[in-house]
Amino acid sequence: MTLVERFVKTRSVARPTQLAISMSILAVAMRLFLIDQPYIDNWSWRQSDVAAIARNFYQNGFHLAYPQIDWAGDAPSFVGTEFPILPFLAAIAYKCFGVHEWIGRIQAVILFAVSLPFFFLLVRDTWRELPAHGPSAGCRSHFADTAATWALFFYSFAPLNLFASREFMPDVPSLSLAIIGLYFFLRYGHAIRDSRIAWPRAEESKRDRANGESVAGRWLIASGGFISLALLIKLPTAIIGAPLLYLAVAAVYDHRTLSNGGRRPALQDLLVRLVARWELWLFALITLAPPAIWYWHAHEVAEKFYPHHFFGAGGIRIMSASWYWKIAKQITTSSLTPVLFALATAGAFMTRSTTEPARAERRGRESPRGLTNREVSQSMRARLFHFWLAAMIVFIVVVGYGNRHQWYQLPLVPIAAALAGAACASLASKISARSVRITLSILLAVSFSILAFHYARPFYQPSAAQLRDLGLELKRTTAQNSLIVAADNGDPTIFYYAERKGWHFLEKNGIYDGNPGDSEQVIVDLEQLRGRGATHLVFISSTFWWLDYYREFAQHLAKSATLVETTSEFRIYKLNLAKE
DSSP: OOHHHHHHHHHHHHHHHHHHHHHHHHHHHHHTTTTTOOSOSTTHHHHHHHHHHHHHHHHHOOOTTSOBOSOSTTSOOBOBOSOOHHHHHHHHHHHHHOSOHHHHHHHHHHHHHHHHHHHHHHHHHHHTTSOOOGGGTTOHHHHHHHHHHHHHHHHHHOHHHHHHTTSSSSHHHHHHHHHHHHHHHHHHHHHHHHHHHHOSSOGGGHHHHHHHHHHHHHHHHHHHHHHHHHHHHOGGGGGGHHHHHHHHHHHHHHHHHHHTTTOOOOHHHHHHHHHHOHHHHHHHHHHHHHHHHHHHHHHHHHHHSTTOOBTTTTOOOOOOHHHHHHHHHHIIIIITOHHHHHHHHHHHHHTOOOHHHHHHHHHHHHSOSSGGGGGTTTTTGGGHHHHHHHHHHHHHHHTTTGGGSGGGGTTHHHHHHHHHHHHHHHHHHTOOOHHHHHHHHHHHHHHHHHHHHHHHGGGGSOTTHHHHHHHHHHHHHSOTTOEEEEESTTOTHHHHHHTOEEEESSTTTHHHHOSOSSHHHHHHHHHHHHHTTOOEEEEEGGGTTHHHHOHHHHHHHHHHEEEEEEOSSEEEEEEOOOOO
């Protein structure tokens, strides 16, 4: 290779990497915008709960196994939740910097940033398994680099991920760790396959083969550690098991195919070999044992302590067709944008062809064992995103009620980004004119960016600003030991910014059972809470109507409480002492 050829080759290889680095820097910079914003956006209630757990660690002691919320009144307020490593780390940072919103938010930004190179490599290495067509046929590397670059762009700027990856919530950190673990598992499969291809016969290769499998083992252990932590932080991330299982089958398929001279193994033999791989059992132990122990403990905490709450409980419920239609419309617009959804749909079909591996298998049978055998299952690993997508669809259907929260659909972002990246690379390979490719690429990037900005804007709206204002007013005007009863539609933002304990109103299942049935129910609930030490009752503008609709309750409140402050956003009542 001449010096000029080597220079051109180096620049060609480096260009996608340079572009990926530039996009990553821009993506992280955009997430630092409003990084110190109070928890008053559309997802305020989930963040306020996590922030309350962090502050309670900071104020009440670093008891990692017993996270506390603010809306259990005078009770210890321990709840069952995900492994609270994120609020725990935030509480440690509070010791150095004080309590600030940016400390909670920056964790998601950091883990998102860490995931970017791994996602790029995951997509690139996956699509390298897919035979390229058109002008770039025979150059899988170019196809994969193009697909990975586009995938990184979509993953970085899809509106749902753009917003969620700067929230004080466990969802993006868990997804980021899962992506890293999935990439390491892919490398495990490659290491197993490559060790068998490189040294197929020679006796002196035993040591090299052992070294190759040792490398594979290290990839596998690292994958298990990251996946385990992802599950600890957010249990629904368990859907990553679908692509992991598929990659495990692909690794065993490779092994048996290469051992049989390129012949496809029987299904029974494949299953037996899969079960017999002891390292996969070790992987399962590393991955599943810590989450199983933690969630058993979290369940026990929820059973033992008031308010007997387990985060995420009750989400498994199949809903009506109209419910799923609403989720589908949300996915195609504010989660992904219509552009990304359309490209991902196209990519899902473009990357599912099975003709190439069949041809490769026939070629492998007709030729000596060697590099052609490597092509026997080249399209197999390229299906991992299809299996991940299938698992997500099942998850959305089965956990229908839980998917009322848009953040549960976050895994669709990397799936759609990877499939859309493949679609872009495939379409680009069919266009010979470089100027046309560049023009279309610019148009695509601009149109997607405009739509992403349009759909992301509503996420940032300070929809819970009045709750924060009320909380700050309560902090200013009430004693530190006051107990607040809040008709707040279940959003704990009031308690967090008031730095007071209290109860949602209605106190039991008010969030899930809807509005009170009648005045008697409201009066009974209020009097029970007054008897437990409640000192104040507050309403926000969206619950003012209670005082008009439940007239008997309004009359009772006029006799048993004093209105101390009223604005267009909230009302504060001082409750009279409970009668002995």
